[in-house]
Amino acid sequence: MTYTAPVREIAFCLDHVVGAGRLARTDRYADATDDARDAILTEAARLCEQVLAPLNIVSDRQGAVLENGVVRTTPGFREAYKAIAEGGWVGISADPEFGGMGLPMTFTTAVNEMMSSACLSLGLCPLLSQGQIEALENHASDEIKALYLPRLISGEWTGTMNLTEPSAGSDVGALRSRAEPDGQGTWRVTGQKIFISWGDHDVAENVVHLVLARLPGAPSGTKGISLFLVPKFIPDENGAPGQANSLRVVSLEHKMGLHGSPTAVMEFDGARGWMIGPENGGMACMFTMMNNARLGVGVQGLGVAEAAYQKALAYARERRQGRTPIGDGNGAIVDHADVRRMLLRMKTLTEAARAICLDTAFSTDMARALSGDEAAAWKARAAFLTPIAKAFGTDVGNEVAYEGVQVHGGMGYIEETGAAQFSRDVRVTAIYEGTNGIQAMDLTGRKMMDGGAAARALLAELRAVDEPSGRLGRAVDALARATDWMLDNQPNDRFAGAVPYLRMWGLTLGAAALVKGAAAASGDDARRRAALADWFLRAELSAVPGLAEAACTGAAPLYALSADDLAA
Ligand SMILES: Cc1cc2nc3c(=O)[nH]c(=O)nc-3n(C[C@H](O)[C@H](O)[C@H](O)COP(=O)(O)OP(=O)(O)OC[C@H]3O[C@@H](n4cnc5c(N)ncnc54)[C@H](O)[C@@H]3O)c2cc1C
Numbered sequence: 133m134t135y136t137a138p139v140r141e142i143a144f145c146l147d148h149v150v151g152a153g154r155l156a157r158t159d160r161y162a163d164a165t166d167d168a169r170d171a172i173l174t175e176a177a178r179l180c181e182q183v184l185a186p187l188n189i190v191s192d193r194q195g196a197v198l199e200n201g202v203v204r205t206t207p208g209f210r211e212a213y214k215a216i217a218e219g220g221w222v223g224i225s226a227d228p229e230f231g232g233m234g235l236p237m238t239f240t241t242a243v244n245e246m247m248s249s250a251c252l253s254l255g256l257c258p259l260l261s262q263g264q265i266e267a268l269e270n271h272a273s274d275e276i277k278a279l280y281l282p283r284l285i286s287g288e289w290t291g292t293m294n295l296t297e298p299s300a301g302s303d304v305g306a307l308r309s310r311a312e313p314d315g316q317g318t319w320r321v322t323g324q325k326i327f328i329s330w331g332d333h334d335v336a337e338n339v340v341h342l343v344l345a346r347l348p349g350a351p352s353g354t355k356g357i358s359l360f361l362v363p364k365f366i367p368d369e370n371g372a373p374g375q376a377n378s379l380r381v382v383s384l385e386h387k388m389g390l391h392g393s394p395t396a397v398m399e400f401d402g403a404r405g406w407m408i409g410p411e412n413g414g415m416a417c418m419f420t421m422m423n424n425a426r427l428g429v430g431v432q433g434l435g436v437a438e439a440a441y442q443k444a445l446a447y448a449r450e451r452r453q454g455r456t457p458i459g460d461g462n463g464a465i466v467d468h469a470d471v472r473r474m475l476l477r478m479k480t481l482t483e484a485a486r487a488i489c490l491d492t493a494f495s496t497d498m499a500r501a502l503s504g505d506e507a508a509a510w511k512a513r514a515a516f517l518t519p520i521a522k523a524f525g526t527d528v529g530n531e532v533a534y535e536g537v538q539v540h541g542g543m544g545y546i547e548e549t550g551a552a553q554f555s556r557d558v559r560v561t562a563i564y565e566g567t568n569g570i571q572a573m574d575l576t577g578r579k580m581m582d583g584g585a586a587a588r589a590l591l592a593e594l595r596a597v598d599e600p601s602g603r604l605g606r607a608v609d610a611l612a613r614a615t616d617w618m619l620d621n622q623p624n625d626r627f628a629g630a631v632p633y634l635r636m637w638g639l640t641l642g643a644a645a646l647v648k649g650a651a652a653a654s655g656d657d658a659r660r661r662a663a664l665a666d667w668f669l670r671a672e673l674s675a676v677p678g679l680a681e682a683a684c685t686g687a688a689p690l691y692a693l694s695a696d697d698l699a700a
Pocket of ligand 1 (some may be wrong): 293294295296300301302303326327328329330387390395560563564565566567568569570
């Protein structure tokens with residue numbers, strides 16, 4: 133079985149859970165009508181099902197290679213990328229002044245889910261361009277915008293993000309790459325960056341790097357970092373790719389999965405760069421790209437979860453083993469209670485992650501569409517939801533892919549089913565773009581520097597959801613208590629419980645979304661959704677009080693043993 137894009141489910145979530153219809157009532161997104169959305173979802177579904185999905189397994193077996201200094205990607209990627217670019221899928225939310233469609237991130241997010249389901253490796257390429265486009269729209273000079281944005285938006289050129297160095301991973305502030313003025317108003321960037329996704333390739337004619345580096349004498353840490361745009365080929369006077377810049381791919385990594393995405397070690401050797409944003413203010417500019425990418429990576433997890441679920445369900449309906457406890461006893465493994473448990477878990481977690489990711493995108497859009505206090509409230513909501521979307525979305529991707537292997541039994545461990553590929557490919561989503569541990573620390577640190585205002589506003593929304601069994605209410609109470617505890621305690625005590633705290637949010641927001649969906653549905657769909665919500669509340673949401681205890685334990689027990697004790 134191949135991938136079938138869940139167009140109806142996405143539309144249902146947008147309409148009845150997120151309430152995305154509000155977008156078309158704003159001036160900025162007046163064109164984001166239901167008709168426009170349905171046309172986009174249907175067309176993107178066709179591309180993902182017919183063009184991208186067949187390449188997924190090929191990309192695993194024939195991943196990117198570096199040959200004589202040239203990166204060659206999976207056969208078929210170039211044509212498929214061309215179809216993505218020509219379909220306008222890179223620039224759905226980009227500025228119409230430069231060729232974008234100007235539609236909400238909510239729509240982009242829905243499309244990105246499908247791309248991630250169909251072929252995670254290839255979908256990562258336009259995802260990076262989208263983040264770079266947003267960073268340039270917000271921080272670049274008019275000249276840079278005019279030159280680069282039309283080509284990035286059309287997909288003729290692609291974008292990358294260059295943060296990581298051998299000694300600067302989670303601690304970006306430790307980076308050593310440097311940039312010196314060249315007397316021509318531009319900069320010479322020197323240094324090595326590692327793990328650069330789509331750092332070079334053969335699917336488009338130019339690669340535009342956004343590189344973090346330090347100016348001579350810059351302060352240490354993140355306060356001394358500037359951002360540079362460094363093209364692979366420097367555009368000539370007509371804007372066409374001209375002279376090769378002084379940069380090269382040293383090697384490509386051999387990875388656990390995501391083989392189709394070239395992950396490059398990049399060497400910049402006095403490469404010509406253009407500064408984006410102010411001197412020493414590069415981190416703030418890069419955060420525009422990073423926030424875009426954090427949501428995008430959460431959606432990668434969601435996309436793989438959906439694809440892994442579809443594959444597992446299809447297998448479970450075919451495979452026969454043992455006597456099944458319902459019907460005539462000759463049913464397929466889908467009728468065994470434990471297989472049902474796995475499938476229900478996969479389906480409900482996927483729907484929970486979808487609702488959170490779409491809600492995050494929607495909040496970002498509302499912040500852009502409105503003004504004043506209203507915009508500020510949506511902005512704070514989006515900022516609070518972003519680490520949850522990233523970490524919960526990718527945890528769900530990993531957990532659902534894991535269950536997908538388990539549903540297949542031994543065949544899950546055999547590569548030909550493709551179940552194992554989902555598990556291998558999605559693993560990195562919990563690591564890159566800030567590990568999920570770092571996301572949880574962001575949630576309990578920076579995102580609570582407002583004194584808990586954003587958290588409490590969301591808690592109030594959760595309390596307003598009508599759920600008669602009381603299970604949702606109890607989870608919200610536990611979450612409210614854990615939130616108070618976080619606000620009352622010191623950073624390292626918060627960080628010690630940050631991961632379980634973020635999980636509490638993911639499960640509770642997800643449960644509320646399932647309950648809302650069940651209440652809004654009609655006919656047989658209402659029965660189906662009520663059963664899914666009921667199961668999630670019992671089997672998944674029930675973990676929340678236990679997680680609260682873990683979240684509010686503090687750091688002391690973690691340091692009860694020394695590092696030497698751990699080795700004893
Ligand atoms: C396939 C792939 C693609 C990538 N693509 C890109 C890319 O395009 N551009 C780019 O710039 N980078 C990219 N990366 C790099 C990625 O973002 C980093 O690997 C990631 O941020 C983690 O950094 P690190 O690997 O140095 O791990 P480390 O920072 O060494 O972390 C190791 C462990 O320690 C934990 N840890 C570290 N610091 C703390 C702390 N302060 N508190 C608590 N725990 C901590 C981490 O959570 C993790 O569990 C990619 C990586 C991979 C594997």
